[in-house]
Amino acid sequence: MLELLAGPFLEFGFMRRALAGCIVVTLGAVPTGVFLLLRRMSLIGDVMAHAILPGVAAGYLLAGFSILAMTVGGLLAGAAVALAAGFVARKTALKEDASLASFYLISLALGVALISIKGGGRDLLHVLFGNIFALDDGTLMLLGSITSATLLTFAVIYRPLVLECVDSAYLGVLGRAGALAHYALLMLVVLNLVAGFNALGTLLAVGMIILPAAIASFWCQSLAGMLATGLAVAVAGSYLGLLLSFHADLPGGPAIILTLGGAYFVSILCGSVSGLLMPRKSTAPIPES
Amino acid sequence: MRQLSVDIGSHRVIDQLDVSFAAGSLSAIVGANGSGKTTLLRTITGLLTPTTGSVTIEAGTRRDLGYLPQRSEVDRSFPITVHDFVASGLWSRCGSWRCLSAQQRSAIDRALIQAGLRDRQRCLIGSLSGGQFQRMVFARLTLQDPGAILLDEPFNAVDGRTVGIMLDTIARWHSQGRTIIVVSHDLPLALHHFPQTLLLNGTASCYGATRDILSPSRLADTRAKPAAGAADIPAVGIA
Numbered sequence: 001m002l003e004l005l006a007g008p009f010l011e012f013g014f015m016r017r018a019l020a021g022c023i024v025v026t027l028g029a030v031p032t033g034v035f036l037l038l039r040r041m042s043l044i045g046d047v048m049a050h051a052i053l054p055g056v057a058a059g060y061l062l063a064g065f066s067i068l069a070m071t072v073g074g075l076l077a078g079a080a081v082a083l084a085a086g087f088v089a090r091k092t093a094l095k096e097d098a099s100l101a102s103f104y105l106i107s108l109a110l111g112v113a114l115i116s117i118k119g120g121g122r123d124l125l126h127v128l129f130g131n132i133f134a135l136d137d138g139t140l141m142l143l144g145s146i147t148s149a150t151l152l153t154f155a156v157i158y159r160p161l162v163l164e165c166v167d168s169a170y171l172g173v174l175g176r177a178g179a180l181a182h183y184a185l186l187m188l189v190v191l192n193l194v195a196g197f198n199a200l201g202t203l204l205a206v207g208m209i210i211l212p213a214a215i216a217s218f219w220c221q222s223l224a225g226m227l228a229t230g231l232a233v234a235v236a237g238s239y240l241g242l243l244l245s246f247h248a249d250l251p252g253g254p255a256i257i258l259t260l261g262g263a264y265f266v267s268i269l270c271g272s273v274s275g276l277l278m279p280r281k282s283t284a285p286i287p288e289s
Numbered sequence: 290m291r292q293l294s295v296d297i298g299s300h301r302v303i304d305q306l307d308v309s310f311a312a313g314s315l316s317a318i319v320g321a322n323g324s325g326k327t328t329l330l331r332t333i334t335g336l337l338t339p340t341t342g343s344v345t346i347e348a349g350t351r352r353d354l355g356y357l358p359q360r361s362e363v364d365r366s367f368p369i370t371v372h373d374f375v376a377s378g379l380w381s382r383c384g385s386w387r388c389l390s391a392q393q394r395s396a397i398d399r400a401l402i403q404a405g406l407r408d409r410q411r412c413l414i415g416s417l418s419g420g421q422f423q424r425m426v427f428a429r430l431t432l433q434d435p436g437a438i439l440l441d442e443p444f445n446a447v448d449g450r451t452v453g454i455m456l457d458t459i460a461r462w463h464s465q466g467r468t469i470i471v472v473s474h475d476l477p478l479a480l481h482h483f484p485q486t487l488l489l490n491g492t493a494s495c496y497g498a499t500r501d502i503l504s505p506s507r508l509a510d511t512r513a514k515p516a517a518g519a520a521d522i523p524a525v526g527i528a
Contacts, residue, residue, distance in 0.1 A: 038367055159385045163377050166367045166414075169358040173334045174381055221413060223368045 008246040014133045015242060018252060021135045021199050022238035024143045025208055028150035029192045030230040033213035034223070035185055039165050042210050043097070048189050049197075049206040050104040051081035053111030056127055056202060061118050067139050070127070071194050074202075078190030081107060111202075130201030132242075132252035139198050146195040150188055157181040162223070200253035207257040208234065215264050218271025233263060302328045306342075308487055308496045310470060315463045317479035317499065318472045320489030326472040327359065329489065330439045333470075346437070355435035357426055359442050365415045371425055372410035375400055378432030396432060404428035405454070420451035427458050437468040444475055456482055476503055 008015045036042055055077025056070045063069035085100040115127060135143075154161075157180070163171050164178035171178030189209070196205025216230035241256030248255070269277050302325040310316055318326050331337045333344055334356045346354070376389065376397050383389065389397070401407045404424040409417065417425060423443060430438060440459075444452050459482070462469055470487075473479050479486055479499060486499040495502060 156385060159377075159380075162367075162369060162373075163380065165364060166369055166374065167358070167363045167377075169331075169334075169336060169356065169362050170377070171380070172336050173354055173356045177385065221368050222370075226368065 004247070005243065008243065014135075015246065017135045017140065018132045018199075018242055019239060021132060021140055021143055022208075022242070022256065023235055024140070024147050025192070025196050025199050026212070026231060026234040026238060028147035028188075029196060029205075029208045030212045030234050031154055031227055032150065032185070032188050032192050033209035033211075034216065034226050034230055035161060035165070036189065036209065037213040037217060038223075038226075039185070042214070044100065044186070045189055045193070045206040045209050047085075047100045047104040048078050048082065048186075049193050049202055050108040050111075052078040052107075052190065052193055052197065053127070053202050054107050054114060055080075055111075056197065057111045057114035060127065061114055067142065067198060071142060071198070074194040074197060075190060077107065078193065079187065082186045082190060126201070127197075128201050128203050129251065130197060130199055130204060130253045132199045132256075135199065143195050143198060146191050150192060153184055153188055157184050161185060200256065204253045204257050207260060211257065211260040211264055212237070215260070215267045218267035218273055218275055221273055233260070237263060301340075303332070303489075306489075310468060310485075312468055313463075313466045314485050315459070315469045315483055316471070316485035316487060316496075317483035318470060318487045318489060319474070319476060319479055319503070324489040326489055327441055330356065330441050330470070330472060333439060353436040355430045355433050355438040357430060357438075357440045357443055359445070363414075363426075365422070367415075368413050370410065371406055371412055371414055371417065372397065372401065374414050374425060375404075375406075375410075375428045375432060378429035378434075381433070400428040400432045403431065403458075420447045423447050423451055424454060427455060431458065435467070438462060438470070440469070440471040442472050442474065444473060444478065452478075479503060 009019060033042075033045070036045055052074035055073035055075065057073070058077070059066065059069035059071070059073030062073075081100075081103045085103045088099045088103075160171060160177040160181040161184075164181050168178050192209060193202070193205045196208050199205070200208060212230040212234035213226070215233045216226040220226045220229050237260040238256055241259035242252060244250060244259060245252045245255035250258075267275065269275055272278060302323075306329070318329065320326050328337060332339055333346075334354055335344075336356075378400070379389070379393055379397075383393075398407070401410050404427060406417075406421060406425055406428065409421065414422065414425065427443075443455055447455075459469060459471070471479075471483065480503050483499050485496065486502040487496040488502050
C-alpha cells in the first residue's frame with residue numbers, strides 16, 4: 001500500500017519535481033481563484049488562459065523551447081489583452097465579457113497559427129497541455145518566484161481587494177485603492193496562468209485556479225475557510241492526480257485536473273454549504289416583520 | 290454646483306443645475322424615477338464626471354465624504370463578517386496595512402452596539418435582514434466620521450424600527466454640524482425630517498425650504514392629478 005502511495009515519489013526524481021512544482025503553483029493559484037470566484041469573474045481566468053497563448057507562441061518562435069522566453073511572452077500578451085479588453089469595454093458600447101470573448105478567440109487562433117509555423121504537433125501539445133514531468137531547476141525557481149510575488153501582492157492588496165469586492169462604490173469615493181486592487185488581481189491571474197502553463201499547459205492551467213476555489217465554496221462560507229480548504233484540496237488533488245498519472249499511464253496535467261474534477265462532482269452532491277444531497281438550509285436573510 | 294450637467298450615454302440626466310448646499314445643512318433630494326437623484330449623488334462623490342459645470346466642495350476634499358449607495362450595489366453574498374464590514378469605515382485612517390488601535394476597536398464596538406448588531410458581529414453580512422443591513426451600513430458611516438454624508442434611498446424596504454433608528458442617527462449627525470444630503474422617495478418623511486429639499490425635475494429643478502418645495506397643498510394636488518406623466522412629484526416650476 002505504502003509502495004502504491006509513496007513509491008513513485010521515492011523512486012523517481014521527476015515525480016518529486018512534479019509534486020513540488022504543483023504545490024508551488026497551487027499556493028499562488030488558489031487565492032487568485034478564490035477572489036476571482038467571489039468577484040464572479042471565474043470566466044476571466046479562462047479568457048486569460050487563451051490570451052497568453054500568442055505570447056507564449058511568439059516566445060517559442062523567437063527563442064525555441066525556452067521557458068523564460070515563453071513566460072515573458074505569455075505575461076506580455078496576457079497583460080495586453082486584459083488592458084485592451086478593459087479599455088474597449090470602457091470606451092465603446094460593447095460589454096466587457098463580449099469584448100474579452102472576442103479578444104481571446106483571436107488570441108487563441110493567433111497562438112495556434114504561430115506555433116504551427118515552426119513546430120510540429122508535439123510542440124503544440126506541449127504548450128497547450130504542458131508537461132509536468134519535465135520540470136527542471138530553472139522552471140521550479142521561476143514558479144517559486146511567481147508564487148512568492150503573488151503571495152506578497154495579496155498581502156498588500158488584501159484589504160482593498162475585499163472592500164472592492166463587497167462595495168466598490170465605498171472605496172471609489174475614498175480614492176483609487178479599489179481600482180488598483182482590481183487591476184492587481186487581473187495581473188495576478190495572468191502571472192499565475194503563466195506559472196501554471198509551465199506545469200499544466202496554457203489550457204489546463206486555469207483549472208488549478210478555478211476548480212479548488214469552486215470546490216471550497218461548497219464546503220466553507222468564510223473567506224479564510226475557503227482559502228484554506230482550496231489549498232488543501234489543490235495539494236491533495238495534485239498528489240492523487242500525479243499518482244493516477246503514474247499508475248494509469250495518463251498525462252500529468254489532465255490527470256490532476258480530472259482528480260480535481262472528481263472532487264468537484266462529489267462537492268456538488270455532498271458539499272456542506274449548498275450540496276444537492278444536503279438538507280436545504282435557507283441562506284436567504286430572514287425578513288424582519 | 291455650478292451649471293452642472295451630466296450625461297449618461299447620450300442621455301442628459303442632469304441639465305444645468307445650480308445648487309449650493311450650505312455647510313451643516315440637512316437636505317432631501319426628491320424627484321421622479323430617472324430624474325437624476327442617484328446620478329447627482331454619484332457626481333458629487335466623484336464617481337461620475339460632469340459633462341459641463343463643476344462640483345465644488347468647500348473646506349474639505351472628497352475623502353471627507355461619506356457615501357451610502359443604494360443597497361443593491363453591495364455584494365451581500367461576499368463572505369465578510371458584520372464586524373469587518375463596519376470596521377472598513379476606518380479605511381481612510383488604517384489603509385491596507387495598519388492594525389486597529391485599542392481605541393479604534395472600542396469605537397467599532399460602540400458603533401455595533403448603537404446599531405443593535407453587537408451579538409451579530411461574527412455573522413456574515415448575507416445573513417442580515419434588510420433592516421439590520423441598513424443599520425450596519427450606518428454604523429460604518431458613523432465610524433468613518435465624515436464631514437458630509439450622502440445617502441441614496443436609505444429608507445427603502447426597511448422596517449419602521451430601523452427607519453426610526455436611522456432618523457435618530459441622521460438627527461445626531463446634523464446636530465454635530467455635518468452636511469447631510471438624502472435621496473428619498475418618501476415625501477411625508479422628507480417633509481417632517483428634512484429642513485431643505487432639492488426637487489429634481491429636468492431644467493425646472495429647485496431647492497429651498499422643504500415646506501415651500503413640498504407644500505401639503507401641492508402634494509395633494511399631485512396625488513389628485515396623476516396625469517403629470519410617470520412623475521410622482523409636481524412637474525411644475527416652483528416660486
